[in-house]
Amino acid sequence: MNAIEVRHLTRRFGSFVAVNDVSFDVRAGEIFGFLGSNGAGKSTTIRMLCGLLRPSSGSARVGGIDVMDDPESVKRRIGYMSQRFSLYEKLTVDQNIAFFGGIYGLDAGRLAARRAFVLDMAGLRGRESTLTGALSAGWRQRLALGCAILHEPPIVFLDEPTGGVDPLSRRQFWRLIDDLSRAGVAVLVTTHYLDEAEHCHRVAIIQAGRLAAHGTVKELKAIFASRPILEVRAAEAVAAMRALDAMPEVEKTSIFGTAVHAVLRSSETTPAMIAARLESAGIRPLSCGVVEPSLEDVFLDVAERTAA
Amino acid sequence: MSALWKTVAVARKEMRQIGRDRRTLLILLFVPVFFLLVYGYALNFDIRHIRIAVQDNDRSTESRDVISSFVNSGYFDLYGEVPNDEAISRVIDRNQVRAVLIIPARFGRDVAAGHFTRVQLIVDGDNANTATTVVGYVRGLISATSARYEMQAGLGSLQGPLLTVEPRVFYNAELRSTLFLVPGLIAYIAMLTAVVSTALSIVREKEVGTMEQVRMSPIGPVPYILGKTAPYFLVSLVSSMSIVVAAMVLFDMPMRGSWLVLLGVVSLFLVGALAFGLLISSIADTQQVAFQLALLTSFLPTLMLSGFIFPISSMPTFLQVVTHIVPARYFLVALRGIVLKGVGPSVFWSDLLALGIFAVAILGLASLRLRRQWA
C-alpha cells in the first residue's frame, strides 16, 4: 500500500479549475517533488491531501485513509509545514514545541524525547527561551519542520518550505529531509527551486492544474534522450542565441546565466558542427559541448509543450 | 522623483487597496448616512407616551377629572388600575409603568369643601432624566388642576397666577432633539472613521511586514504618510458632507450658515482626527492595540465628553477641564453655530483656533515619532 494514493483529483473554484484530474502515488520513504510555477495548483493539491480543502471530484488516500471520508484521522498521521512556517512568533522556541506537542497529544515522556530531538535537529540547543519571532528565517524553518514532525508522522507535507531562506540553510534543510526519508517517512515537497528538485526520488510537474510530467528525475530527463542539449558560452550570449535560433538543427534555445542552452533536434548533430556554424556567423564560442539536461530544461520543455 | 509624485504614488496604491476592500469602503462611505437615517429617527430625549397606572381610591367626579387631565395632556398613556401596594411594586419592578398616581379616598369631598389635600405620585427613578421630566409634567398638571379648583371654591381673588412664564426658544423652536444630535453624529462618525482607518492602515503594514520594504525604498517618511492619509481624508470628507446633506433632506435640518465655512471647519477637524490616527499608529505595533487605543481615546471621549449627548456644563469641574483636549468639543460648537445658528467664524473663532492648535500639535508629535521610527 502506498503512503499517498491520488486518483483523478480535481478541484474547482467557480468556473476556474485549479487542480485538474491529477493522479499519482507516493511510497513510504520516498521524497516526492511537486514542481510548478506559482498558481499551477501545487498548494491546492496539498491542501486537499491534508484535509483542509474538499476535492470537487476524484479521490485521495493518505496513510490508507480516504481524505473525503475521514479527514480528521488523516490529520493524526501527517505532518504539515506551510510556506509561512506558521509558528507563533510571540512564543519561545520551547513554548512552540510544547504547544504543538500538546496538540498532538504527546505525553510528558515522549514529548521530552521529541523535544530533545527537534532541538538537536534544528540546532537550537541553548536557545530554547528565544522568542520565535527573533529567530532568523533559517532557524525558524528548521523549527517549523521540527514542530511538524513532533508526533513522528509517517507522511509529511512540505509546501514551499525553503522560500526566503539562504542557500546554506536550504542545503541543511534538505539534509534533514533526506534523514526523514531514510527513516521511512514519505515526504511530499512542493518547490519552485528546480535545483532542489534534483534531490527528489520522483518528481511531478504541474502546469495549469494538470500533471504535465511525472516520474523519476532520470525518467524525466529522458525526454531529451534523442535531443541532446548543447551548452554554448560566448562573449556575446544574446547574439549567439539569435544565431543558434536561426539554425535548422536547433529546436529551441534558452539563456542560462551567461550560457545558452540549445536543444538539438537530433543526436546526429555534433557540437563541432554547431561551433563551426557559429564561427562562420562571426561569433567565437568560448565553449560548446553537450551537457546533462537539468530539471530546468525539462521544466521549460514541459511548460512549452503544455502551453501549445 | 519629486516628493509630490511619490506622495501621489502612495496615495494611489492606498486608494486601490481601499477600493478592493469593498466592505470597508462601504462602511466608510455609505454606512454613515444609513446610521444618520436610523439614529436620527430613533434617538431623542423627547419623552412621550409615559405609561402611568392609577390607584383611584375615591372614584368621584373630581378624581376622574384629574385622571383625564393627565390623559388629555398628551404626555401620558394610561396603563390601567393597580388595586394595591403589591400590584404597584410589580408594575414598577417589571418596568411596565413609569409612574403610579394614587388618589386618596376623600379627594373629591376635600376639594369641594376647600380643604387641602394631596395626591401621591410614585415614580420609577432608574432613569433619572425621564423621572425628572415626569415629575415636572405631573407637578405642572397638578398645579393647573389646583388653580382650577381654587377658582371654583372661590379661594383668593387671583385670576390666575401672579407670575407666568412666556418661553421663547431660539434656533430650534420645536425643541427637536434630533437637531441637537445630528451635528454630534457627524462629529462622531467623522472622528471614528478618520482615526481608526488611518491608524489601522499604517499598523497593518507594520504587522504584515510590508512597512520594512517601504522603508527600504527611496520614498521617505513624509510622502509616505501624506500618501497614506490623503485617501482617508477624502473618504471621510465625502462621508461627512453627505451626512450633512442627508440630514438636511431627511430631517429638515436647517443650514443657516455658509457652505464654504462648513467645508473648511469639517476639513480642519478631519485633519486633526487623521493626525490623531497617525499618532496612534506610531504607538501601536499590532492592529489590536491600535484599535483598542483608538476606541479608548477617540470613540468614547467623543461620545461622552464632547457635548454630543451630555452637556459639558453639567459635568464636574475636573472633567470640564478634560473636555478641553477633546477636539470634537470645539467642532461641535462650530458646527452647531454654522448649521443651527447661522453664525460665522467671527463668533466661534476661538474654537477654530483650538482645532487648529490641536491639529498642528498632534501632527507635529506624530511626525516626530514616525520619523524616528523610520530611520
Add this chain to the structure above:
Amino acid sequence: MTRLTHVIRKEFLELRQDPRLFGIVIMAPIIQLTMLGYAATTDVRNVPLVVVDQDGSSESRDLVSRFEASQSFMVIDRVSSVRQIDRYLDTGEAWMALTIPADYGERVSEGTPTTIQVVADGTDANSTNVALGYAGALIADYARELAAASGLVAGPPLVSAEVRVWFNPQLESRDFMIPGILALLLLVVTTNLSSMAIVRERELGTLEQLNVTPIARWELILGKMLPYALIGLIDVLLVVVVAVFWFEVPLRGSLTLLLLMCMVYLLTTLGLGLFVSTISSTQQQAMMTASFFFLIPMVFLSGFIFPIENMPAVFQPVTYLIPLRYFLVILRGIFLKGVGLETLWPEALALLGWGVGILTLATLRSSKRLA
C-alpha cells in the same frame, strides 16, 4: 494537559508578550468608567443664564437672587437691554436669558399678573426642556410665595402632589448610566478582542497550521474564547468595585446573580466576536464590521442612553433583537431595583437564547475545512 488547555495557555502566553494590549484591556475599563461615570449625566446644572432687568426694583432683584441661589442656574451677567441677549446666545456663553419687564415691581406689588420672558437656546433640546421646566417651577413657586405673602391666596395650593421617587430618590442619572457602562465596556472589549484574535491567526497563517492538526473545532473555538471571557470577567469585577465603592451606585440585588448574568452576556459578546471573525478576512475588516454593524447600533439602540420608550414605535421592535437591551434591563434591575430572577427571567432567557444562537451559528460557520 488536554488540547484545550494548551490552546488557552498559548493564548495567554501570546497576550503576555503584548503588554500594551494587556495594559489597555485591564486599565481601559477603569479609565473609561471614571470618565463616563462623571460625564454621562443628563442632570441639568449650572445653566448659564443672562438676566435683562429692565426694572431694577427691589422686587426684580429679589427674583434674580432666586435664580442665583438655585443650583440649576448660574447667572453670568446682568444687562439692561434685550438687544444684548443675542451676543450671549450666539456664542453659547449663555443658554437662557431672563427678561424682566420695566413695570415688574409695580405690578407685583399691586397684585396684577405679570409675564416674564425666558429666551432659551434650543440647540440642546433636552437640556433646554429640563431647564425651562426648572425655570418655570422656580417662578411658579416664587409666584405662590408672593401671592401668599400679600394675602392674595389662602396659602398653599389646594391640591398638591407628594412625589416619591423609587430606587433613585436623588434622581442621580449616574445610577442609570453606570450599569450601562459596564455592559458597554464588556461588549467593546470582548467582542473586538475575540474577533481580531481569530482573524489575526488567519492572516498570519497559523490558523491553517492548527486546522491541519487533530484539534477539534470546539477545542479551538473554546480555547480562543475562554481567555477573553476571563479577561471580561476580571473587567466586570473591576468595574463593579469602582462603581459601588467610588461612585456609590447601589448594588441592591445579588452579586452572584450579577456575575452569572455577566457570563451569559459574555456568551453573546464572544459569540458575536466569533461570528464576525468568520465573515472577515482581515483584522481591519473584522474591526470595522464589529464596530459599525454591531457595536454602534447596540450602543444607540439598546436603551443605554436613549430610552427605548422614547423611540418611534417603528423602531421599538428592532430593539428586541439587541442582546444589550436585555442585559441593561437585567443590570439595572439588579443594581437599582434589587430584583432577582423571578422578575428578570424573561430577559435572562432572551439573553441566553441569543448567546446560544449566535455561538451555534458562528461555530457552524467556522469549519476546519474550507468548503
